[in-house]
Amino acid sequence: MNRNLLIGLLAIAVPVAIWVNIKYHTPVDIQQKATALASAAPEMPWQPPDSNTIPGTPAGEQIRYGRDLIAHTSRYLGPKGTVAHISNGMNCQNCHLAAGTKPWGNNYSAVASTYPKYRERSGSIESIEKRVNDCFERSLNGKALDSNSREMQAIVAYMHWLGTGVAKGKKPLGSGINSLKNLNRPADQEKGKMVFIEKCQLCHGANGGGMRDTVTGIGYIYPPLWGTESYNIGAGLFRLSRMAGYVKDNMPFGASYSNTQLTDEQAWDVAAFINSQPHPHKDLSKDWPKKNTKPIDYPFGPYADSFSVQQHKYGPYDPIAKAAKKK
Numbered sequence: 001m002n003r004n005l006l007i008g009l010l011a012i013a014v015p016v017a018i019w020v021n022i023k024y025h026t027p028v029d030i031q032q033k034a035t036a037l038a039s040a041a042p043e044m045p046w047q048p049p050d051s052n053t054i055p056g057t058p059a060g061e062q063i064r065y066g067r068d069l070i071a072h073t074s075r076y077l078g079p080k081g082t083v084a085h086i087s088n089g090m091n092c093q094n095c096h097l098a099a100g101t102k103p104w105g106n107n108y109s110a111v112a113s114t115y116p117k118y119r120e121r122s123g124s125i126e127s128i129e130k131r132v133n134d135c136f137e138r139s140l141n142g143k144a145l146d147s148n149s150r151e152m153q154a155i156v157a158y159m160h161w162l163g164t165g166v167a168k169g170k171k172p173l174g175s176g177i178n179s180l181k182n183l184n185r186p187a188d189q190e191k192g193k194m195v196f197i198e199k200c201q202l203c204h205g206a207n208g209g210g211m212r213d214t215v216t217g218i219g220y221i222y223p224p225l226w227g228t229e230s231y232n233i234g235a236g237l238f239r240l241s242r243m244a245g246y247v248k249d250n251m252p253f254g255a256s257y258s259n260t261q262l263t264d265e266q267a268w269d270v271a272a273f274i275n276s277q278p279h280p281h282k283d284l285s286k287d288w289p290k291k292n293t294k295p296i297d298y299p300f301g302p303y304a305d306s307f308s309v310q311q312h313k314y315g316p317y318d319p320i321a322k323a324a325k326k327k
């Protein structure tokens with residue numbers, strides 16, 4: 001094309017394009033388009049607020065400290081912690097991925113909106129502080145943090161900030177851990193061991209003990225899955241459905257709900273293998289005061305039904321669920 005003609009055309013086209021843009025794409029128009037698109041596309045999982053919106057004020061400092069405590073718990077509160085020694089060397093983030101922001105990575109999107117709430121495990125109304133301490137005492141096999149401590153207040157402030165924009169009582173899509181479809185057979189530890197050797201051992205170690213951070217001497221590069229340094233038998237991951245759901249959407253590290261790397265069967269079987277290995281003990285005699293509220297996969301009796309401990313721990317679960325429905 002002739003160069004002058006091209007310049008001439010552009011000289012007309014550019015202002016026209018700008019004018020059309022201004023005339024037809026008012027903010028309201030754009031908003032309506034966005035809403036129309038959103039309702040046509042499948043619903044997207046929750047996204048955390050942008051960290052750049054954490055203010056540079058003391059309140060913002062507290063939120064950032066809370067995030068740091070979740071990501072690097074061990075530095076502050078592990079066996080060599082700078083603040084206290086009340087936990088086993090794991091980080092909250094080991095299970096609440098990306099500091100509790102990853103879709104189906106056990107994120108905290110529903111914490112501020114749903115607590116305080118009644119929980120059958122304790123038979124009481126739990127505050128955020130109580131729920132955080134449940135994980136300190138179980139998942140981090142440690143001791144409770146004082147509710148008035150700077151650390152607890154920072155963790156709670158961070159969870160409130162994460163819940164910005166989530167309406168009271170709402171559980172956003174992608175919160176917590178997903179539930180897989182039940183298998184119609186018991187989960188198989190032997191098959192699970194094969195999955196472990198092939199897909200997990202490289203990072204988590206042949207003895208499941210993980211890999212310590214030998215450079216800093218604090219905590220782990222790859223956290224332990226069993227043994228004295230791991231979560232105890234009262235932890236959520238000690239229930240097979242929680243472990244299988246967590247692993248399916250998040251492991252091997254790098255996997256996500258939209259890019260899973262295991263079949264459901266592999267996830268259930270490797271969960272069975274991990275949870276058949278030794279874990280630290282905990283007195284659970286006060287848990288689930290009402291027997292009939294125990295989750296199907298809770299691995300300790302007594303139960304309100306006549307299914308064995310073995311079947312409650314490894315499945316198949318559908319017969320248990322069916323029997324409970326008939327009652």
Ligand code: HEC
Nearest residue numbers: 091092095110111131132135136139176177231236237242
């Ligand atoms: C070994 C894994 C693990 C570690 C480490 C861990 N948690 Fe958890 N946490 C869980 C599981 C599993 C659940 C229950 C998820 C479910 O049932 O869907 C949970 C639930 C929670 C909840 C409730 C979430 C909700 O939406 O109801 C909070 C709050 C929480 N954890 C805080 C913490 C904090 C704070 C730490 C660190 C001190 C921590 N967790 C460490 C596994 C872990």
Ligand code: HEC
Nearest residue numbers: 093094095199200203221222223224225247251252253270
């Ligand atoms: C490439 C290394 C890698 C591989 C392979 C891998 N993981 Fe992990 N895994 C990690 C890391 C890193 C974390 C902690 C994530 C964090 O802190 O951000 C983790 C955390 C976990 C946790 C929660 C914390 C704990 O220690 O209990 C479980 C459970 C887990 N992995 C299971 C598995 C299973 C099962 C497989 C195999 C299917 C697997 N992982 C494969 C790196 C890996």
